[in-house]
Amino acid sequence: MRDADAASVSRVLIEGDMMGIPTHGVLRLSTYIQRLTNGAVDPLAVPLLEHRAAALAMVDGRNALGPVVAEAAVRAGLKMTAKTGIAYVGCHASNHLGAMIPYALKAVDAGYVMVAGTGASATMPPFGGAAARIGNNPLCIAAPCPDAPHFMLDMAMSVAARGKIRMARDAGQAIPEGWAVDADGQPTTDPAKALEGLLVAVGGHKGSGLSMGIDILANVMTGAASLDKVGSWSDAIDQPQHVGHFFLFIDAGRLIGTDAFLAAMRQFRNTIHATPAADPDHPVIMAGEREQMLRAQALTDGVPVKADVLRDVRRLADV
Amino acid sequence: MRDADAASVSRVLIEGDMMGIPTHGVLRLSTYIQRLTNGAVDPLAVPLLEHRAAALAMVDGRNALGPVVAEAAVRAGLKMTAKTGIAYVGCHASNHLGAMIPYALKAVDAGYVMVAGTGASATMPPFGGAAARIGNNPLCIAAPCPDAPHFMLDMAMSVAARGKIRMARDAGQAIPEGWAVDADGQPTTDPAKALEGLLVAVGGHKGSGLSMGIDILANVMTGAASLDKVGSWSDAIDQPQHVGHFFLFIDAGRLIGTDAFLAAMRQFRNTIHATPAADPDHPVIMAGEREQMLRAQALTDGVPVKADVLRDVRRLADV
Numbered sequence: 001m002r003d004a005d006a007a008s009v010s011r012v013l014i015e016g017d018m019m020g021i022p023t024h025g026v027l028r029l030s031t032y033i034q035r036l037t038n039g040a041v042d043p044l045a046v047p048l049l050e051h052r053a054a055a056l057a058m059v060d061g062r063n064a065l066g067p068v069v070a071e072a073a074v075r076a077g078l079k080m081t082a083k084t085g086i087a088y089v090g091c092h093a094s095n096h097l098g099a100m101i102p103y104a105l106k107a108v109d110a111g112y113v114m115v116a117g118t119g120a121s122a123t124m125p126p127f128g129g130a131a132a133r134i135g136n137n138p139l140c141i142a143a144p145c146p147d148a149p150h151f152m153l154d155m156a157m158s159v160a161a162r163g164k165i166r167m168a169r170d171a172g173q174a175i176p177e178g179w180a181v182d183a184d185g186q187p188t189t190d191p192a193k194a195l196e197g198l199l200v201a202v203g204g205h206k207g208s209g210l211s212m213g214i215d216i217l218a219n220v221m222t223g224a225a226s227l228d229k230v231g232s233w234s235d236a237i238d239q240p241q242h243v244g245h246f247f248l249f250i251d252a253g254r255l256i257g258t259d260a261f262l263a264a265m266r267q268f269r270n271t272i273h274a275t276p277a278a279d280p281d282h283p284v285i286m287a288g289e290r291e292q293m294l295r296a297q298a299l300t301d302g303v304p305v306k307a308d309v310l311r312d313v314r315r316l317a318d319v
Numbered sequence: 320m321r322d323a324d325a326a327s328v329s330r331v332l333i334e335g336d337m338m339g340i341p342t343h344g345v346l347r348l349s350t351y352i353q354r355l356t357n358g359a360v361d362p363l364a365v366p367l368l369e370h371r372a373a374a375l376a377m378v379d380g381r382n383a384l385g386p387v388v389a390e391a392a393v394r395a396g397l398k399m400t401a402k403t404g405i406a407y408v409g410c411h412a413s414n415h416l417g418a419m420i421p422y423a424l425k426a427v428d429a430g431y432v433m434v435a436g437t438g439a440s441a442t443m444p445p446f447g448g449a450a451a452r453i454g455n456n457p458l459c460i461a462a463p464c465p466d467a468p469h470f471m472l473d474m475a476m477s478v479a480a481r482g483k484i485r486m487a488r489d490a491g492q493a494i495p496e497g498w499a500v501d502a503d504g505q506p507t508t509d510p511a512k513a514l515e516g517l518l519v520a521v522g523g524h525k526g527s528g529l530s531m532g533i534d535i536l537a538n539v540m541t542g543a544a545s546l547d548k549v550g551s552w553s554d555a556i557d558q559p560q561h562v563g564h565f566f567l568f569i570d571a572g573r574l575i576g577t578d579a580f581l582a583a584m585r586q587f588r589n590t591i592h593a594t595p596a597a598d599p600d601h602p603v604i605m606a607g608e609r610e611q612m613l614r615a616q617a618l619t620d621g622v623p624v625k626a627d628v629l630r631d632v633r634r635l636a637d638v
Contacts, residue, residue, distance in 0.1 A: 052573050053404040055374045085372040086407050090574055113540065115434070115532075129594040129603040141532030143539070151535060153528040177495050185597030202522030209472040209606030212591070213434075213460030216470060220462070220583045221432065221571040227590045248567070254371050255409055256542040264539045271546045272531070275448040278504030284448040287528030 001036070001043045005068045012067040015102035017305055018298035019291035024099035027309050031234060032065060032096075033316055038238045041065055041095055047072040055084040058222065059091040063240045066097030066118075070245055074103050077249045078110050085254035090222035091245040096233040101154040101291055103247065104142035108150040113252050114142045117214040118245040119224060121232035124158060125198050127208035130185025132198055133228050137214040142288070143252070145269050146262040148296075152288025157201040157211045165191045165199075178204065219244040320355070320362045324387045331386040334421035336624055337617035338610035343418035346628050350553060351384060351415075352635055357557045360384055360414050366391040374403040377541065378410040382559045385416030385437075389564055393422050396568045397429050404573035409541035410564040415552040420473040420610055422566065423461035427469040432571050435459045436533040437564040438543060440551035443477060444517050446527035449504025451517055452547050456533040461607070462571070464588050465581040467615075471607025476530045477518040484510045484518075497523070538563040 001009075009032065017025030035041045045064035049072060051057045057076050061069035073089040080087035097103075097118055107114035120135030134157075142152040159179045168175045169191035180194035181187055188194050201207025219226040224244025231241035252261040268286075275284040298304070305313070320328075328351065336344030354360045364383035368391060370376045376395050380388035392408040399406035416422075416437055426433035439454030453476075461471040479498045487494045488510035499513035500506055507513050520526025538545040543563025550560035571580040587605075594603040617623070624632070 056404045056569075056573055058574055085375045086405060088405055088569055113535065115536070125597075126591055126594055126603050128597055128601050130597045131595045133590060133594045133603075139529075141529070141535070143532075143535045151531065153532050155522075155525045155528060159522060176497070178497070181597065185595070202525050203474075203478060205606070206474045206521050209474060210458075210460070212470065212587075212606060213462075213472050216432065216460070216462045216584070216587065217434070220587055221569070221574055221580065223575040223579060223583070226583065226587055250375075250407055250540070252540040254375055255377055255540055260542060261540065264542070264545065265535075268531075268535065268539055268545055271452060272445055275445055275452045276450045276504070278444075278447055278449045278500065282447050284445050284452075287524070287531060 005064070008071040009065050009067045012071070012098040012102045014303060015105065015295070016099045017303050018295045019099070019101060020294040021099050021101070021291070022306065022309070025309075026305060026313050028096070028098065029316060030312050031237065034237060035095070035233070036065070040238045040240060047091075049076050055080060055087045057087065057089045059089060061091055061094035063093050063095070066095040066243070066245070069094040070097040070103060070247070073245065073247050074106050077247050078106065078112065081110075081112055081249040081251050085251045087249050089247045090218070092222040092224035092242070093240070094224070094243050094245060095241045096243070097245055099154060100138050100140035101142075101152050101288065104140050104152045104154065104288070107142050107249055108144035108152065111144050111251070111253065111258065112249045113144075114140065115248040116140045116246060117218045119215055119219040119226070119230050119243045121230045121235070121241070122228040123199065124201055124208070124211065125181060125185055126212065127201070127205040128185075130181070134201070134208060134211040135215065135227075135230060136199070137211050137218065139210065139214055143265060144262070145265045149269075149286065149289045149292040151265070151269070151286045152291065154288065154291075157207045158199045159202050159207075160199065162195070162199065165194050169195065218246045222246065324383070327390040328384050328386045331390070331417040331421045333622060334424065334614070335418045336622050337614045338418070338420060339613040340418050340420070340610070341625065341628070344628075345624060345632050347415070347417065348635060349631050350556070353556060354414070354552070355384070359557045359559060366410075368395050374399060374406045376406065376408045378408060380410055380413035382412050382414070385414040385562070385564070388413040389416040389422060389566070392564065392566050393425050396566045397425065397431065400429075400431055400568040400570050404570045406568050408566045409537070411541040411543035411561070412559070413543070413562050413564060414560045415562070416564055418473060419457050419459035420461075420471050420607065423459050423471045423473065423607070426568055427461050427463035427471065430463050430570070430572065430577065431568045432463075433459065433461045434567040435565060436537045438534055438538040438545070438549050438562045440549045440554070440560070441547040442518065443520055443527075443530065444500060444504055445531065446520070446524040447504075449500070453520070453527060453530040454534065454546075454549060455518070456530050456537065458529065458533055462584060463581070464584045468588075468605065468608040468611040470584070470588070470605045471610065473607065473610075476520040476526045478521050478526075479518065481514070481518065484513050488514065537565045541565065
């Protein structure tokens with residue numbers, strides 16, 4: 001890979017570890033490198049930026065690694081927003097892009113609001129369905145405060161991770177209603193049946209509809225593969241994912257003035273922080289604050305990485 | 320009110336009834352009229368449209384009824400999108416706008432994708448909080464298919480309506496985990512304690528974060544009142560709400576060509592419809608399909624309205 005592209009991928013994965021999202025950290029490096037070496041992903045692809053209007057652009061990822069495609073889109077989107085006050089950049093022919101929140105960091109650093117999302121391979125049934133057709137598509141909404149911490153929501157759509165269901169099974173406990181359906185699409189509280197079945201989206205039809213909406217914004221509108229046509233980055237390890245992403249930026253300063261906007265965001269943060277807490281030991285915080293706190297800690301104390309993951313990274317670096 | 324403004328309000332409320340959302344139908348007329356006559360809302364206000372950039376505009380609602388403000392924003396946004404391919408229109412100094420899905424209808428009729436949302440008075444605690452600070456802010460994502468039904472998600476953030484909790488109490492049943500917290504912010508399955516407490520957002524921190532994100536996009540960015548400063552349309556019946564909305568439109572045809580986009584949306588709908596159903600009597604559908612089916616039925620058979628609501632409407636019409 002080109003150094004600049006390798007740096008993009010490294011930044012996005014290391015930010016994941018720094019912000020307490022190790023599932024989207026350097027843990028992924030081994031699969032990323034496997035996909036680069038087996039021909040699933042093109043290490044030398046140069047994503048192609050195409051402007052479609054002053055505030056609309058597309059990035060043809062040309063099957064590069066996702067962070068290479070997404071960073072090209074974010075760079076273009078921020079530049080366009082400086083001129084037009086708003087920009088939508090859609091990506092297609094891309095792959096897994098890591099966590100969304102490292103991209104949000106760039107938006108809030110530039111002083112812009114960001115709404116972004118990505119497709120993902122189908123792992124959940126649409127509401128009322130008995131087969132996987134929708135992805136656990138993350139949605140990200142970020143907005144700058146005058147100083148850190150900023151507001152940065154990065155949420156996927158499933159109620160719970162499979163790991164939590166495995167823990168319940170091993171502990172002999174039932175899982176709460178609404179976490180999963182069995183192989184026939186019937187709601188279940190039996191963790192064994194849930195593991196044979198499928199995770200479901202938060203809020204039943206709500207999370208299911210939201211996942212569909214993000215599929216449209218990230219995949220359908222960009223000409224990427226949609227719904228169950230999106231490739232799995234891990235199950236179909238030798239195949240391109242054909243996945244899409246979208247990044248929307250808005251300069252709220254153009255709407256109400258930068259000072260007024262930042263003052264309103266400070267007031268927003270203050271109001272959230274001043275909310276009486278259900279547990280006095282856990283003050284109420286904005287989405288993304290925990291991640292930013294962990295990131296600040298990592299910048300001074302170093303990045304925590306599990307021993308086996310670190311061993312893998314070192315082994316890969318020696319190749 | 321001016322005839323055109325009265326027509327906007329009527330359209331939005333009647334669409335609510337036609338689409339099976341009677342909570343946002345002509346049921347609201349009595350409160351709307353009460354707020355018009357007691358001075359809370361200005362019946363003669365003319366919302367002021369201000370362009371901030373080719374694809375950015377603001378509507379100062381000047382304390383008109385919400386549908387009057389929102390329809391002005393949608394009209395402007397659709398016109399801008401025809402030129403620029405994208406538009407964000409933010410509204411402030413507005414009031415309750417009815418359901419979101421009647422506005423989505425206008426966007427899909429124009430062939431555009433819409434992402435929209437509105438603030439609402441604070442009725443839920445942010446995740447981990449013990450007091451109401453966030454609104455049950457709806458989010459709407461809509462996209463046209465080549466023909467009806469189109470994709471139209473219109474979701475609020477609470478897990479369940481208060482009415483469902485009352486029904487559980489009256490039936491002597493517990494409510495599921497995750498629906499509500501008691502007056503101290505502690506999770507409860509006791510419907511009586513839940514009714515003294517607060518509804519919570521879907522998916523815990525996820526729905527809570529999403530509500531905050533919509534508050535930023537609709538309220539903070541537009542200079543409207545935010546979080547617990549948004550007025551209640553019913554509890555503070557003689558006060559303006561100072562609420563904000565946002566409408567974002569994108570012409571996906573400018574990204575990948577109109578024919579390719581509509582063909583991809585048809586494929587999207589086909590895939591959802593072909594999903595094996597958990598219950599064969601309930602085929603899997605896209606968000607908003609049920610609403611469009613009911614609307615088509617209402618257009619031929621008439622609009623179902625409860626007898627007491629109809630009596631109220633007739634009484635109001637006689638005044």
